[in-house]
Amino acid sequence: MEEQVGRAFVEHYYHLFDTDRSSLASLYHQSSMLTFEGQKLQGVHDICSKINQLPFDKCHHLISTIDAQPASLAGGIVVFVSGSLQLTCEEHPLRFSQMFHLIPTPQGSFYVQNDIFRLNYG
Template identity: 40%
Template sequence: MNPNFENIGKAFVTAYYQAFDSCANNEERSIKISQFYHPDALLIFEDDQQQGKDAVCEKIKGLPFQQVQHVITKTDCQPTLDGGVLIMVLGQLQADQDKPLGFSHVFQLRPEAGGAFFIMHEIFRLAVFNFAA
């Protein structure tokens, strides 16, 4: 297991959300964050599952907003047996002029030669609740 898992995970989260939030639109965003994904990456975004870097980037292009800002509340990291890092992120996001919504985001980073890490698995879920009246 990688003893630097905490530093790796937190540095990744900072870089990922800075890249994601700094883009003017989803076309630019999908290009900019493609660098973070392994070619065989798996994504669950709400109830939609995508496999492969290209499919993930297409999903990002089709998101129903252009501007977004994430505010991270908590980042938890654990080492994985293969030297990777499991990351759980909690926070809020504001898309365009919509009201802020809570979210949870899970990443499993895979180590590659040369010390690089790529997203192998990713799960994203908005914290939207339906309460009975």
């Protein structure tokens, strides 16, 4: 089950990121945390400000691997992604790894409680 949820979430997340970054706000809550290249942010407002202000206009995420596991008896899921990020301003794609800790909502979907992103330097 967690594999299907993880894959569906990841495809949805990066589709929004690549097409309408501001709409990612719907996937975070007030308690959510993002660590982006070592910078810690908390809450929908600060997280989405960071994402919206990243210094590139267009990007395309290409996913290499998705691993998912149940994180708790309460229905949480941890998802670990590796892939590459193609920016229009850069010739070569950037390799990245990212993890998400997803928490189920009463409405039957999931929100991101924990999000940690790192570029992989070779």
